[in-house]
Amino acid sequence: MTECIVVKLGGIAGKNLPHHFFQKIRYWKSQGKQVIVVHGGGNAVSRMMKKLNVQVQIVDGLRVTSKEVLAITKMVLIGHVQPDITNQFLEQGLAAVGLNAADQHCLIGDYVNKPVLGNVGSVSKVNVPFFENLLKEDIIPIVAPLALTEFNQWLNVNADDTACKIAESFKAESLYLMTDVPGIKVDGSWVSQLSLEEAAELKKHGVLTGGMIPKVEHAVCAVQKGVSHVHITDGLHEMGTIISRAEVRV
Ligand SMILES: Nc1ncnc2c1ncn2[C@@H]1O[C@H](COP(=O)(O)OP(=O)(O)O)[C@@H](O)[C@H]1O
Numbered sequence: 406m407t408e409c410i411v412v413k414l415g416g417i418a419g420k421n422l423p424h425h426f427f428q429k430i431r432y433w434k435s436q437g438k439q440v441i442v443v444h445g446g447g448n449a450v451s452r453m454m455k456k457l458n459v460q461v462q463i464v465d466g467l468r469v470t471s472k473e474v475l476a477i478t479k480m481v482l483i484g485h486v487q488p489d490i491t492n493q494f495l496e497q498g499l500a501a502v503g504l505n506a507a508d509q510h511c512l513i514g515d516y517v518n519k520p521v522l523g524n525v526g527s528v529s530k531v532n533v534p535f536f537e538n539l540l541k542e543d544i545i546p547i548v549a550p551l552a553l554t555e556f557n558q559w560l561n562v563n564a565d566d567t568a569c570k571i572a573e574s575f576k577a578e579s580l581y582l583m584t585d586v587p588g589i590k591v592d593g594s595w596v597s598q599l600s601l602e603e604a605a606e607l608k609k610h611g612v613l614t615g616g617m618i619p620k621v622e623h624a625v626c627a628v629q630k631g632v633s634h635v636h637i638t639d640g641l642h643e644m645g646t647i648i649s650r651a652e653v654r655v
């Protein structure tokens with residue numbers, strides 16, 4: 406399987422990608438590593454919902470997604486956020502293609518809790534050969550956090566979930582969850598490393614709130630399923646908080 410690094414761009418993190426972000430991507434590619442990007446954009450979805458007078462409801466970091474909210478989410482993520490990110494790659498001379506679940510059924514998912522969350526899903530299957538074909542052509546896939554069920558129903562998926570599932574499927578050496586904070590803060594200090602056990606404990610002790618809850622849960626799961634390191638960071642030039650198995654801590 407292609408050696409790959411997965412980078413997830415949170416809504417704010419993907420807005421104006423700095424020079425050193427692309428420097429790192431180019432460095433990895435010069436080392437023969439391929440890169441897959443997953444983008445978020447939850448903040449842009451919420452902004453649009455407010456403009457349209459649609460109530461925003463988030464439960465444990467997941468957006469309650471009615472039929473109307475799903476339509477807004479697709480419009481904002483695939484219509485606005487994704488082309489803007491893909492264009493930033495093109496401006497840097499990097500071949501990139503924006504993708505969503507309907508492209509060769511590349512992400513299949515299941516409902517998480519339909520009575521409470523509506524059309525919210527979790528990725529259950531990644532079309533690895535489809536992504537591999539793009540990577541072999543030296544193209545960077547820029548993937549939207551949406552999935553289709555086996556019966557072609559659209560699902561709104563948390564972007565960290567999407568990135569973690571893709572990283573698991575590729576047994577990625579690293580997964581970068583880029584966000585608007587430099588890492589995880591515990592008792593007022595940024596933490597540089599966490600073992601799986603330490604990361605799993607944080608939620609229990611109420612250290613994590615909002616979107617950080619699913620982020621850390623999915624990161625733990627990704628490491629359990631074979632991803633070597635997950636970095637929660639605000640830039641590729643920073644290590645941020647590294648979650649890894651204790652025995653391979655760097
Ligand atoms: N213990 C914590 N350490 C750092 N950030 C935290 C913590 N608990 C909650 N957060 C919040 O998580 C946010 C990042 O998650 P989220 O808003 O979902 O970002 P993104 O859209 O980039 O995925 C931070 O802005 C911060 O307010």
Ligand SMILES: CC(=O)N[C@@H](CCC(=O)OP(=O)(O)O)C(=O)O
Nearest residue numbers: 416445446447467468562563564
């Ligand atoms: C189910 C669910 O919550 N989906 C997210 C998808 C976007 C996302 O995750 O964006 P960030 O990573 O920027 O937060 C949402 O609708 O906001």
